[in-house]
Amino acid sequence: MSRRVDVAIIGAGSAGVSALRTVRQFTDNYLLIDGGALGTSCARVGCMPSKSLIETARLFQNRHRQQSRGITGTEHLSVHTKDVLEQVRSDRDFFTRTTANLTDELSKNHFLQGYARFDAPNQLDVDGKKFECGAVIIATGTQAYVPTQWQSLGHRLLVSDWLFEQTDLPHKLGVVGLGAIGLEVGQALAHLGHDVVGVDLADALGGAQDPAIIKVAHDTIGRSLPMHTGHHVTLSGSGDGVSMQFGDNRCGVDNVIVAVGRTPNVANLNLQALGVPLNTAGVPDSDPQTCQIGDLPVFIAGDVSVHQPLQHEAIDEGAIAGFNSVCADIRAYRRRVPLKITFTDPQIAQFGCGYGSLDLTTTVVGQALMADNGRARISGMNAGLIRLYANRAGLLLGGELLCDHAEHMAHLLAWQITHSATVASILRQPFYHPVVEEAIRSALRTMAKKLYKNHSVVEWQEPILL
Known part of the structure; x- marks a missing residue:
């Protein structure tokens, strides 16, 4: 005998919890299902523990700047390192508590710990319990990917899913994969005194696309983290x-941190029961503006959708899927301006349009070297480059930043794009x-010279396009 629910949400991570908050505003007949460790990927194995490690590394690395300022x-x-990792876990546990507290508040009718499997698009089996669903939201997240040929190395390999469970780390470490996670963790450990390659x-x-940014990134980040790119390993x-x-290089290390991507947690969902093709990631294609899979009463949200595996995007997708799972008419929602930070x-x-998506024949590019910025120079943080992109009408399209405080400046500029600045x-x-922020103005002024006849007074007068 099956139980009828209006909405079933599979996964209690960022997307699943966001969907839950939306769904429960419209119906009390919902079910949240999760069979793994509670807590979002961001809080448990991603954003938060890595930032805790980075903060400790930053404090230690600053000793060099203190010496140059006469502090002895x-x-x-x-x-x-043992104490560093203990603090990382303490910080992580604080953030994972939020999800645990939420599920503790839910009744047995609203939360079921177990593993879900599709029998049909609107039918689920959760460890033998059957459910008829008005709609289903898949929000199962992802797990770190380790190539098959490396799995025999066992405990000598570390991935972000269990890196922060280590009570200590050896001195010599390799990092394979220099995207956001690999680059962040690798540099942080190098700053803490580990021998890292x-x-x-x-x-x-770190996800950079602009060749000018990539070149400067190699020069600046490479000072503390030896890197070899363009090579199979x-x-x-x-x-x-x-x-x-x-x-032509060979080196020996104690452990290798593998950061070559993540794979969707869908192995046991029996997605074939949905009756739609699966893409190369093993999940059905979905509309990023509705989160719906085809015309099925099934939605997919968060990292598992492989649209944009970022926490703030997962929260948005969870909300979109939640709204559409309970509404009679499916609505398409405009997504926010893209934003990524390493x-x-x-x-x-x-932020905004990536370099790889630009038509360079119709794009105006402006740039500013951080070496010329007075505030950055005084703080000893004047390495880097700003690159901004606009169309011929002067509309800001996007940009890439390599600098201290990039996390803040990228937000400010993304907000400007939202308002068609x-x-x-x-x-x-x-x-x-x-x-x-004066570096932003310097980059904009180089763009103004390419855009406006009256570029020298455009800050006080209406612009006249060339």
Whole structure:
């Protein structure tokens, strides 16, 4: 005998909890299902524990800047990795408690701990219990991917899903994959005194697309984290450690951190029962503006959808899926301006249209070197580059930043795109002195010269396009 629910939500991560908050505003006949460890991927294995590690690394790394300012005694500072990791877990546990508290508040009619499997698009089996569903939201998240040929290395491999469970880390570490996670963790551990080497097949770092940003990123981040890009890597056991071979190079490390991507948690869902094709990631294609799979009463939200595997995007998709799961008419929602941040030193940020999507024949590019910014120079954080993109009408399209405080400046600029700001209208905004935001103005002024006849006075007069 099956139980009827209006909406079943599979997964209690960021997307699932966001969907739940929306659904419960419209119906009390819902069910949240989760069979894994409670807590979002962001809180447990991603954003939050990595930022805790990065903050500790930043504090230790700052001893070099203190010495240059006449502060003595910093040479006596040392790092106890066991204590660092204990603090990381303490911070992580604080953030994962939110989800645990939420599920504790739900009644047995509203939360079921178990693993769901589709019998049909509107039918679920949860460990033998049957459910008829008005709609189903798939929000099962992802897990770290380890290539099959490396899995025999066992405990000598670390991924973000269990990196922060380690009570200690060896001195010599390799990092394979220099996207956001690999680059952040690799540099943080190097700053904490570990001997780290990073390798990636791609030349890009931290998700950057702009060749100018990538070049400067190699120069600046490479000062603290030795990196080898453009190489396939071969891993093999060597005693108690791992031998890494890439290009003509070979080195031995104690452990390797593998950060080569994540794969959707869908293996046991029996998605074939939906009757629709699965893409190369093993999930059905869905509409990013509705989160619906075809015309089925099934929605997919968060990292598992492989649209934009970012926490704020997962929350938005959960809300969209939640609304559409309870509404009679499916609605398409406009997505927010894309925003990505890698918390390295200096930070890497992208907002709006990515470099790879631009038509360079109709795009105006402006740039500013952080070396020329007074505030950044005084703080000893003046490495990096700002690159901004606009169309021929002066409309800001996007940009990439490599600089200290990029996390804040990227937000400010993404908000400007939301309001259809132009190069001229942003230049008319106030810029205090001395602040790092003056670098944005410097980049905008280089764009104004390419866009406006009256570029020298465009900050006070209406712009006249060339």
